[in-house]
Amino acid sequence: MSYLVTVRVNGVEHTAHIEARLLLVNFLRDVLDLTGTHVGCDTSSCGACTVLVNGQAVKSCTVFAVQANGADVTTVEGLAKDGKFHPVQQAFWDEHGLQCGFCTPGMIMTTVALLKKNPSPTESEIRSGIRGTLCRCTGYNNIVKAVQAAAASGRMP
Amino acid sequence: MVTSDFEYLAPSTVAEASRLLSKYRGEAKLLAGGHSLIPLMKLRLAEPKYLIDISQVKGLSGIKDERSAIAIGAATTYAEIESSALIRRRFPILAEAAGQIADLQVRNRGTIGGSLAHADPAGDMPAVVLALGAELVALTARGTRTISVDRLNVDLLTTSLRPSEVLTTIRIPNLPARTGAAYKKFENKASHYAVVGVAAVVTMGAGGVCTGARIAVTGAGPKPVRAKRTERILIGKELTPSVIRRAASRAGAEIGDRFNDDIHASSEYRAHLTAVMAERAITEAAARAK
Incomplete structure (x- = not known):
């Protein structure tokens, strides 16, 4: 049907x-x-x-x-508008919040949702916020830095 | 992975959903958040011919203050429970437990009613709702039925809900004064399911003696159970660390030789964890009861 x-x-x-x-x-x-x-x-x-x-x-x-x-x-x-990265995409670029890149679209969308709920999360809130999105390269340190950078950018819509 | 084919039905009322359940008896499943059902369908462990989507049914989600209780719609998501100011104020254990379920994405879809009706032996909500002494309301074409949570869980993945009944409301009655509640789980690090979880609701009398206790264990056996032996040891005593430890050591008594044994934990380890998690949950509940 x-x-x-x-x-x-x-x-x-x-x-x-x-x-x-x-x-x-x-x-x-x-x-x-x-x-x-x-x-x-x-x-x-x-x-x-x-x-x-x-x-x-x-x-x-x-x-x-x-x-x-x-x-x-x-x-x-x-996410990108007028050829410009969304602040979360820019932060993942700047902080190299990826290794192989496979999880990156999911990680970025999770981060967008997390920062909308909690615009200035602590490191532990970031780690628990993204726990449903796995990076098999284990590149979490830079991912967490990227989330922090996006939060601190003052550019979040 | 691709599920078997099915017909998708989206009724707008609970009565219509129940009628569809009776019409397609045995061949239909209710779809709420879908985070237990869809994975089972992908593995073809479930192959319903009809899926009745109740996630958009009006009046089936939301949290209402009924003064002597709060009423949680069965299709209310964990995310809504976790962030509800009313629940945080009146039943903080529910918000805390909801926030420990899986992850942000799953909590946006998974529902309290789905968790109770699916009756996964490692679910969190079944234990918390059992410890809180909830009352469940189910609807059929013939009317509504109220079920005490003590009579809900029958066995592994099996509840006392009848085939054409739709669980509509989880009503949590107010707790007596000087009552504390806590949920402690040892979680699987990948799925965040409870390897063993214990929910404790403890009431202290004016004289510093425990006057009421409801302790519920999940993950340990085929279904969530009250640890009644533990409850009896606590009631009538001052909850000193040694009393709590002795009571907690009996928290697996009702599970007996039916501890789960799988790749996540052996039955011996689960029996040990049951006592440890019970001790932690009771200790925290007692501290909050003051």
């Missing part, structure tokens, strides 16, 4: 006929060609697939796309 869904992704409305079992992450990657959102573990553990649904960080491998019907979704592709 096919379902008609309309999802607003990075400010653009998309309408598509999909199967109920299509996961949100596969809708983004395979239907909309937005491959910035990664699939890591596919078991809601690693957080590489983190996107914002109505402003809240969720693991898009554990949400069916039909559940996002009518929702507002932001992926890593939606």
Whole structure:
């Protein structure tokens, strides 16, 4: 059975006929060609697939796309404005908050959500805030520095 | 991973959800946060033909002050519980426990009702709600039924909710004066599930003697259980460190020879952790009861 869904992704409305079992992450990657959102573990553990649904960080491998019907979704592709990095992207660049880069889209989206809830987190709040997003390179020290730099940038929207 | 195909239904009322559950009896599952169900469906350990999405049903989420109790809608997320000023003021143990579940992303989706109805043996909420002596409200086409939390958990992943019942409300009654509550868990470092978790609610009388105790253990056995042996040792005594230690050492008595034994921990280790976590939870609850 096919379902008609309309999802607003990075400010653009998309309408598509999909199967109920299509996961949100596969809708983004395979239907909309937005491959910035990664699939890591596919078991809601690693957080590489983190996107914002109505402003809240969720693991898009554990949400069916039909559940996002009518929702507002932001992926890593939606952060930069007018060719300029979002302050969290800039901070990850400046502090080299990545090694292989695979977790980076999820880490950045998690950070955007974390800083919206808590604009000036302590180091321990940052570490517990990002604990649902795993960096298998174990590059956490620079990731934490990047989150601190983004918080201190005074540029967070 | 791809789940089996299913039909997606999104009723707008609880009554409609219950009707759909009876209509597709045995072939339908309720979908709330989906963070237990969807992973099971990916592994094809669950293959419902119909998914009834109740996450958008009006009146099924939110936290209400009923003066003598608070009423938490079954579809209320952990994130909402963690950040609720009302819960932080009246039942801080609930906010603390909700904040220890999994991670920020999972807490934005996972719901208290889903946790109770799914009855994962390592879930956090089942133990906390059991220690708080909650009352659960379930709805069918024929009306509502109130279930004491003491009668909810039947066995591994099994509750006393009937096939067409929808859990709608978790009502937590006010605690007596001089009552303290705490939840302590030893968590798996990857999943943050409780290897063993203990929720303790302790009431102290005016004379410094314990007059009430509800201790609930999760993660240790197939279902969350009250540690009634421990409770009986505490009641009527001053809660000195040695009394608490002796009571906590019996916290696994009701689990007997049914301790879980898996890659995360052996049954012997879980039995040991049960006493340790019980001692910590009771000690903190007693300190807060003053």
